[in-house]
Amino acid sequence: MAPPAMMMFCTSLGMGTVLATSSYHWLIAWIGLEINTLSILPLMTKKPHPRAIEAATKYFLTQAAASALMLFSCLTNALQVGEWNIDTPANAANTPLSIALMMKLGLAPLHFWLPEVLQGISLSTGLILSTWQKIPPMTLLFQISYDINLNLVVILSIASILIGGWGGIGQTQLRKIMAFSSIGHLGWIILVLKFSPQLSLFSFTLYIIMTTAMFLSLITLSSTKMSQVATSWTKNPAMTATTMLILLSLAGLPPLTGFLPKMLITLELIKQNMIIFATLAMLASLLALFFYLRLTYIITLTLPPNTHSSLTTWRTATKPYLMSSIINTLALILLPLAPTIYFM
Numbered sequence: 001m002a003p004p005a006m007m008m009f010c011t012s013l014g015m016g017t018v019l020a021t022s023s024y025h026w027l028i029a030w031i032g033l034e035i036n037t038l039s040i041l042p043l044m045t046k047k048p049h050p051r052a053i054e055a056a057t058k059y060f061l062t063q064a065a066a067s068a069l070m071l072f073s074c075l076t077n078a079l080q081v082g083e084w085n086i087d088t089p090a091n092a093a094n095t096p097l098s099i100a101l102m103m104k105l106g107l108a109p110l111h112f113w114l115p116e117v118l119q120g121i122s123l124s125t126g127l128i129l130s131t132w133q134k135i136p137p138m139t140l141l142f143q144i145s146y147d148i149n150l151n152l153v154v155i156l157s158i159a160s161i162l163i164g165g166w167g168g169i170g171q172t173q174l175r176k177i178m179a180f181s182s183i184g185h186l187g188w189i190i191l192v193l194k195f196s197p198q199l200s201l202f203s204f205t206l207y208i209i210m211t212t213a214m215f216l217s218l219i220t221l222s223s224t225k226m227s228q229v230a231t232s233w234t235k236n237p238a239m240t241a242t243t244m245l246i247l248l249s250l251a252g253l254p255p256l257t258g259f260l261p262k263m264l265i266t267l268e269l270i271k272q273n274m275i276i277f278a279t280l281a282m283l284a285s286l287l288a289l290f291f292y293l294r295l296t297y298i299i300t301l302t303l304p305p306n307t308h309s310s311l312t313t314w315r316t317a318t319k320p321y322l323m324s325s326i327i328n329t330l331a332l333i334l335l336p337l338a339p340t341i342y343f344m
Contacts, residue, residue, distance in 0.1 A: 005042070011148035012039035013132065020136035026074040026084045030067065033104070033136055037063045040128060044121045044271050052079065054118025059129075062113040064077045064126065066103040068212035071290055086143050095149050104137040106161040106179075107187055115167065115179040123224065126175055127215035131208045138204055142192075145197045153194050158280050160187025165287025174218060177291060181250055184288050188189045191281060192265045195272050203261035211252050213331035217243040217326040230298045239321075241326050249331055252285065257334040264338065 009274070019032030037060070044056040051202070077093040078084050099194050106114035118126050139149070151196055164184025171177045185207045193200045223229040232240045249256035254263075269278035 008044075009039050009042050010036060013128070017132065017136050019150040019195075019280075022141040024086055026077065026086055029136075029140060030071055030074060030204055031062075032040050033070070034067060036133065036136055037067070040125070040133060043125050043128065046125075047122065049120075052122075055117045056115050058120075061118045062117075063104060066100045069096055069103070070100035073100060086140070094147055094150060095146065097144070098141070098148055098152060101137040101141050102156055102190070105134055105141075107156050107190060108163040108181060108183060109156075111160070111163060111183050114183065115176045118175045118179040119173055119329055121175075123175070123219045124214055127219075130178060132210050132216065133210075134182075134186070134204075138189075141193065142201060144316050145200070148194055150177050150194050153190055154277055157187045158284065161188070161281050162182060162187075162287070165259065165284055165290070168291045169287060171291070174224055174226065174229065174295075176213065177295065178211070181288065181292075182207075184285070185211075185250075188265055188281065188285075189260060191277065192268050192288060195274075196268050199249040199261075199264055199268055206257060209327060209334075210246065210331045212319050213246050213324070214243070214250060216321075217246060218320055220324055226295065226298055229295075232299065232301060242300060242332075244296050246328060246331050247292050247296050247299070251289050253289075254327040256336050259284075260335050260338050264265065273293070277302035 006215070016037075016039055018033030020029045020036060023029040023031075023032060041056050041060060043050050044059065073093040073096045074084070077097070080093065081088055103110040118129060121129065144293045160183050163181075163189060164180045168177050168180035171180065189200050189203045189207065192203070217239060218224070218229070221229060221232045221236060221243065223232055229240075229243070232243075245256065249258035250264045252258045262282075266282065267276050269275070269281075
């Protein structure tokens, strides 16, 4: 893709996100989401491969259906209330509007498009889809969190945590594993949305940091399958060790950053007398812990049969990775923020 075209699409992507996140008008927010969707489609198909075309088509159809439902809900809201302000939603239109936004996020049971789309695109575009594209619908959910249906949120969040762990167990493709990881983490974020939007926002920020760190590590190692990442130790030992720690952070093991949102969300649910849902979420997270640990074992505790041919010097990258270093550090050592955040 030509650099001017790439710059135009990336600018449109940013403009759509700014429109959707800073708007107080439902129609303007909907336009921002549409600009966001149309801007990422050329980035998905920059390499004209049949899988990329298929992924872009699935993404477009899913987002178009969610946008149509969202527009219908906003119109119903405007007819009932008489205004388009985001902070005054009508109760009748709130549930389909929440479902449309959760469909854009890829929450279960509206998640079927996310693993297939993420598998068909490159790692760099997958990074945008897993992080940047989640910001506009999540921001709109934050703005209507006070009037959202509690039963809907709890059912979809528990289902997302369960499917996010269950779906990733049998996968060997790293992009599909990251897709199910995204579903599970978004389930944790949505679970506490009704009770503490600030905590959801903080958890969403940590999710973006950890997911970005993982994708940047995979891009550095040029790995899209388990068989490729298993041979990465002799190519880049430092990055491989960091990737293992990031996986453990995504799994939510202390003393890494990923333990922080799960601990705070669990404490908040217990404070709200939602002990049953906190228990269900923690038990469902054990499924995700299994495939994270399996991937960690494959990366660091096994030796591939072609170890000797992998020791050549041309495989080792020499250029520095400053962005990866900063993001990886943040994805590992932010747990000491827990007392400050908890007592705010």
